[in-house]
Amino acid sequence: MEYSVSQVAAMSGLSARTLRHYDDIGLLTPARIAANGYRWYGRPELVRLQRILLLRRLRMPLPAISATLADEARTAAELRAHRDRVAADRAELDEILGVIDRTVTRLSADELDQSDEFLADLAQGRHRLQEDLRGRYGREVDAHFETAAAVTAEWTKDDHDQAAAEHTDLLRRMAALMHDEVAPDTDRALDLADEHYRAIRAFWPADATAYRELGRLIEENADQRAMVAAVDPDLPRWLRAAVESYVTRRLQGIPGSSPPAAP
Template identity: 50%
Template sequence: MEYSISQVARMAGVSSRTLRHYHDIGLLAPSRVSGNGYRWYGRRELLRLQRVLLLRGLGMPLEAVARTLDGETDELTALRRHREQVAAERERLDQVLSTIDRTIAALSGRAPIGDEEFFTGLAEARNRFREDLAIRYGDGAGGHLSAAGQATSGWTREDYERAAERGRRLFASMSRARERGVAPGDPEALDLVSEHHQAICALWPADAAAYHALGDLVLDNPEQRAMVANVDPLLPPWLAEAVRAYAVHRLGHGTPGSPT
């Protein structure tokens, strides 16, 4: 059985743009491309996509994913290796969970925790995000995130908590709009995304093209998607589309003279 690119995107929880990108870079070719340019995928391609997303979920850069998959011919051996990687990721998440538990214990007065411990296990997520930006959009984008890290290096625990709370409130407002049937391209949605854009630009000077591309990372970067889905599991695709719409309609992405 074959599936269209939109069907595969829905099944896998990624964007059609991401699948086209994977095709363009040689990571995931469709089983065939029809005369009208439509891409079609079979079971073999679905299995490869599953493995791509698994490795991406483990934080592996796209170039490394391609090398890994292209160097493997034995599916069973490949799955066993991926199981080892998942086990390693579970260990990393256990470290993050331990940090959260210690923080809860400290806030409830059961055990003290130093300010440095508060961030244990969280730096890796930022590093993966920086690598993702650099691979997709060049070293300059990753460098901007490094500058953002320096800008927040003096933040206290309370600063991080306030920023996180602002983000949760914004995502909650977006979730309520989505539930009311507000489309991602509606003016109300774009007004909400304006606050998201301002928060991004306060740390990362993203131009129209970079902010448009950020819509894909809302879906494809595990930490970014989880941060949004934690508020509303159905919000990531809505927000991704709204971010792209904002870049087009409010920032002029794709218009003559704008960054593309």
Template identity: 50%
Template sequence: MRYSISRVARMAGISSRTLRHYHDIGLLLPAHVSANGYRWYGRGELLRLQRIMLLRELGLPLSDIAAALDGDTDELTALRKHREQLAAERDRITRVLDTVDRTIAGLSGERLLHDEEFFTGLAEAKDRLRQDLRVRYGTAAESHIADAEHATRHWTRADYENAAEQGKRLYTRMSRARRRGAPPDAPEALDLAAEHYQSVRALWPADAAAYHALADLITDNPEQRAIVAAVDPDLPPWLAEAVRAYAVQRLGLRMN
């Protein structure tokens, strides 16, 4: 039996637009598309949709779901990878909560809170990022680390909060572009990457090669990925590709 896209949408409790998006990105192809453009789905497609929705419910990004369902990786590997990301995000939130709890205790008079404690969670995250950079890029990363620390040495809580809010707004705009189907190397995406590059340059003078390398951190460093994924779980790989495209197309990086 074949079902129309509207019937499948009602059965699954999702929108027809979502099903069309899954078709466009190759995640769920209809069994048949009629001459008038109507999409029709069979039992096999319904079973695949069920697996997509189950994995989506667990928070997996669509790219990982596609890889798992199409055999590039297995569902267990995808779930384990996602668990690592969730655990990293849990640990990050726990550290931030600890900082918030200390701040509340200090402001309520329950305990004396030293000024530097306001930044404990942020400082620990910065230390982990520093270690990751050293492992990836060796001593060449040292100067970039020093530049970033110098640029933020006088930052206050308001400065950190403002930077975080600006970043969140930019990631939100990127997410909208991604959801509209803009490729990471499209002019719209490159314009957004230009804003991202300028925000990076405000902290350290990244050249084309350094900015290109930053893409790996966005997808592979759990805390950096979590920051972007908090806005859109599917945004990190899109942003990483936009960063690479920007470094090549607009900063003139030549790839060997």
């Protein structure tokens, strides 16, 4: 028995666009493509899709899923390596959860003002990001953090809250596009990426190369990914792709290779 794209999408919970993307990257090839261009899937393809969904549930990136399914002997090794990455992320996320829990407690007690603890939590998050970037790019990132710190030196908690609210609103609008199956390389997506880029520039004069690297951090740095994933778990990957497309289509050719600082 064969199943159409729409039938497989309904059974799996994936969109037809996602299934076509899996075909494009060679992750899940249909059993056949009819003369009219329709894709048809058989039982072997559904079994493979089931394994893909399992590995996705384990938060394994698509390239790693492809490599795992291509070589059965590597499955255990790939899963062990992925487990180590997840464990490292969990340690960072546990620390972030601690900050959130303390904030909720202070909010409930109506104690969240210009407290030393609030500022300490903010500084701690910046320090984690700075350490990550220093490991990636060297100590030249310190100058970029100094620039960002100078911009916000006189900010009150209300200023921080307003900036956070504006950032969250932008992420929600991006998530809405994503759920409407708007590709991250379309003009509507790039217009929102332009808003994101301009917001970054308000803190730090990122050039094309630096902004591209910042897009990577949205998916690879635990703190940055958690902030975006709090709006939608699938948004970090979509936003990174939007940043890549924005740099290619609207910023390409701007010179410079500065490393990214805090968004």
